[in-house]
Amino acid sequence: MTLAPPQPEEPAPLARGPNRLLLLGLGYLCLALAFIGVLLPVMPTTIFLIVAAWAFGRANPALRARLRAHPRFGPSLRHWQDHGSIGPRAKRAALLGMALGWLTVTVIFRDLLASGIAGACMAAVAVYILTRPSHSAAGGS
Structure with missing residues (x-):
């Protein structure tokens, strides 16, 4: 079994109702954990940003776009999401x-x-x- 890198994908349908709230909560939780990872060297940052971008992409694409446009973390996030690099x-x-x-x-x-x-x-x-x-x-x- 090989794990292929993520491929550019069409936007997923937006979540509605309770699912949207859960995804927003997950996105903000992962964003907070990523922020902690910036401050503490023993805590990862990027994986939490990837999960936050995924959750925001399903719940609020504008928040995902803001993460991808971030001057410090956006390039790495875009490279991973677009090319798997x-x-x-x-x-x-x-x-x-x-x-x-x-x-x-x-x-x-x-x-x-x-x-x-x-x-x-x-x-x-x-x-x-x-x-x-x-x-x-x-x-x-």
Whole structure:
């Protein structure tokens, strides 16, 4: 089974009623978690922005457009959503973060099973990240 990067898609139908409220709530929750990730190096940012953009795209496309237009986070978000690509700097940061996370688990728990499970999960994610196309910081694919 291969995990294909996301492809540009037609806009999904807008959610209505309670589903719209749930999606808005999820979008704002993920946006808050992304903000925390900006402040704390141990918390991811990008994945929460991706989920927030998805939720806003279904509930309020104007909010999704604002995320995609953000001067700092918009380019990476657009590259992922439009091309499935991850910049080299983001790849290095993700791999370094996972390595430090695995080291922390290994040192704190001192348990071979916990270290092995954490390492295997992080290695699988690392393979996924490394197999995504790269894009330049200047915006090329």
